[in-house]
Ligand SMILES: NC(=O)c1ccc[n+]([C@@H]2O[C@H](COP(=O)([O-])OP(=O)(O)OC[C@H]3O[C@@H](n4cnc5c(N)ncnc54)[C@H](O)[C@@H]3O)[C@@H](O)[C@H]2O)c1
């Protein structure tokens with residue numbers, strides 16, 4: 001083969017949008033804030049959903065001094081996050097004649113952020129975008145790290161790109177209008193960072209859980225700041241999820257199985273993650289990495305945070321089969337993210353399949369027969 005090559009060229013362009021800045025601010029809509037600095041004098045398209053728009057859109061519109069502006073308000077909810085919606089948004093931009101210098105701003109939770117980033121990454125082969133995340137989950141996780149995407153009827157987030165926002169403006173004050181249940185679901189991701197990377201943060205969460213549930217501003221700010229720090233650190237080390245970034249999936253293999261089993265009907269993602277974190281802690285205890293007392297601290301904290309630890313009833317074998325669809329399967333073996341200690345997650349294929357089966361059987365409330373265990 002080598003001999004057949006006459007000559008060859010290599011093009012190694014730098015990745016697009018190589019710089020992504022995340023700013024924690026007191027007021028996302030300040031006239032002299034970073035969003036306006038980026039948007040000034042440009043064509044801007046704001047993408048939001050109805051619920052978020054109701055509370056926050058007019059303030060953003062008023063704050064921006066622009067050449068031309070369009071606001072696209074979508075129905076809220078995960079069902080909007082589709083290729084069809086992306087197509088419709090792109091169609092709107094084309095009809096209005098927005099060029100490659102347009103700035104898209106996604107104002108909303110992870111649904112709006114993922115969709116806006118996806119459209120930005122494909123519209124005219126890529127235009128700049130910024131995010132103003134309005135859910136706790138989006139502020140600590142979804143808006144950071146450049147993963148964009150839409151759902152396909154066959155799989156969630158199946159169509160997507162890595163395409164980083166130029167700017168993410170995080171204003172914890174925007175969370176005041178968020179429903180309690182949505183807010184608590186975001187706390188599961190906060191706990192994920194503590195369990196995976198930071199024992200000190202875990203203790204801090206134990207001490208401040210009550211205030212976090214009450215949404216005391218200084219505690220919410222601290223939790224958001226520490227979480228962003230961990231996400232940014234991991235994404236910087238491994239932007240395209242080749243190894244270490246997978247640790248952010250702690251609890252998620254269980255969670256995705258619960259969500260799929262549920263048909264995305266009743267469980268919020270963060271609620272499923274909460275159960276997943278508890279199951280990961282239980283597996284870690286059974287392999288001998290966590291002591292019984294440490295493991296119990298995980299459930300206790302989840303409970304104070306108002307998050308579930310008990311999964312819905314399901315056939316554990318079905319859950320195990322759903323887990324086998326995970327992206328972390330290599331050579332037919334599912335790699336689990338477990339805790340070597342509180343604050344130290346590892347990805348491992350070195351676990352006993354029977355141990356996992358027993359944990360699932362116990363948690364999902366269906367006893368297996370002797371011969372199967
Ligand atoms: N890209 C990533 O890395 C990443 C990571 C995690 C999750 N996600 C994605 O994020 C999505 C979930 O995000 P989410 O939990 O933010 O859900 P969401 O965006 O659907 O928001 C949840 C609900 O809260 C409402 N809402 C949002 N902000 C509000 C506010 N400030 N006040 C009042 N209501 C508000 C929304 O209208 C919606 O009804 C999923 O699609 C998931 O796949 C992406």
Ligand SMILES: [Zn+2]
Pocket residue numbers: 141189252269273
């Ligand atoms: Zn998650």
